[in-house]
Amino acid sequence: MPIEIGVAIFREGARTAKEVAYVTAGRLIRRYQDFCLSKGINFTRFESVQPHDETTLFCSAGMQQYKSFFSDPSYIGTVANSQACLRMGDLDEIGDGTHFLHFTMLGLFSFREMTVGEAIDFWLEFLETLGLVPDHVTIHPDRLTEWSPLYRGRVPIIPDSECTWSDGSISGYCTEFHKGAVEIGNIVNPLGTCIDAGFGLERLDVIVNGIPADNALTTLRDTAMKVIESGYRPGNKEQGYVLRKLLRRICVMGGILDHPFFEEEVERQKRLRAKYVRLRDRYADKSPEWWFDTHGIDVAEMRQLDRG
Incomplete structure (x- = not known):
């Protein structure tokens, strides 16, 4: 298909x-x-x-x-x-x-x-x-x-x-x-x-x-949409950061969300992924905290994408 x-x-x-x-x-x-x-x-x-x-x-x-x-x-x-x-x-x-x-x-x-x-x-x-x-x-x-x-x-x-x-x-x-x-x-x-x-x-x-309980991806999607509908957009601080975290988690889990904010996050993750692949051997000794604070890269999520 x-x-x-x-x-x-x-x-x-x-x-x-x-x-x-x-x-x-x-x-x-x-x-x-x-x-x-x-x-x-x-x-x-x-x-x-x-x-x-x-x-x-x-x-x-x-x-x-x-x-x-x-x-x-x-x-x-x-x-x-x-x-x-x-x-x-x-x-x-x-x-x-x-x-x-x-x-x-x-x-x-x-x-x-x-x-x-x-x-x-x-x-x-x-x-x-x-x-x-x-x-x-x-x-x-x-x-x-x-x-x-x-x-x-x-x-x-x-x-x-x-x-x-x-x-x-x-x-x-x-x-x-x-x-x-x-x-x-x-x-x-x-x-x-x-x-x-x-x-x-x-x-x-x-x-x-008897409504079936949502699975994790459905819960993430519904929560992200509720945050968006409440007037927030992805960002680096406060509510915007939480929304970005939700969108990133959906992306890492292989989910889909029919919204431009998610499409933007997918492209952002592709750029971060390319940067991580380019730099990981050079900075193999660096901690996950360093990767996140310096480059905004969540090493655990990158490794999860590798496994996926």
């Missing part, structure tokens, strides 16, 4: 799979939105991964924009959202069906208004509308006696000393929901007075709609 035809078939198949995923994910978001509105809770949808403050390069959690509300003891209220998030810390774990880099968080945030028990009832009721009952939940031992009765025997409970959360300035105990050995969401009790709950849309989609 000519490579042009193969690429065309690949692109069409990728578009079809993406359209199916978007449709089912969109339906889940709409169901969550309708559920929140039925409870009198305002709902907002955020598609961009641009951060809401300067603490991160990308929005990494739905609560990021509400930090000031958590910290203000005079603020009282409850809101909900769906927030596009990106966590590069999961880069080496993608492809396992539970780590996505870019994902959508379904969030519920209450500031000195909703109790932990009410948040538990809220999420169990919403999950029930999806036909989903958690296999078990976990609770920190320090809150086991207080929070266990809030489940009223509806779900098995397991103590877990890791059920805590912190963003560096705000922290609290949490209870986590699990299905099929995967954590699908949690309810955090920041400062002991607030609610910060988040459930992963993609994980719910896999369980509820």
Whole structure:
């Protein structure tokens, strides 16, 4: 098969799979939105991964924009959202069906208004509308006696000393929901007075709609496109550097992305490859750090291309 035809078939198949995923994910978001509105809770949808403050390069959690509300003891209220998030810390774990880099968080945030028990009832009721009952939940031992009765025997409970959360300035105990050995969401009790709950849309989609989990290349492609759609372009610093890293990883893995930025990165990698081949014998004693700092060449990736 000519490579042009193969690429065309690949692109069409990728578009079809993406359209199916978007449709089912969109339906889940709409169901969550309708559920929140039925409870009198305002709902907002955020598609961009641009951060809401300067603490991160990308929005990494739905609560990021509400930090000031958590910290203000005079603020009282409850809101909900769906927030596009990106966590590069999961880069080496993608492809396992539970780590996505870019994902959508379904969030519920209450500031000195909703109790932990009410948040538990809220999420169990919403999950029930999806036909989903958690296999078990976990609770920190320090809150086991207080929070266990809030489940009223509806779900098995397991103590877990890791059920805590912190963003560096705000922290609290949490209870986590699990299905099929995967954590699908949690309810955090920041400062002991607030609610910060988040459930992963993609994980719910896999369980509820049977949508196959993405492989590593699909995850990389989707994440790169989300960064581009959020207004960033490849560069040497901050978000641009992350985007370039994603494009480079797709290239090294032999993937394809139908976008000019990727085509530019492929040409850039060809130039770096030619430079590496020309210089590697002369500087065979140099460390990988020297190659990267001096020439922008990732020796490990060049060797991976050699093996490919």
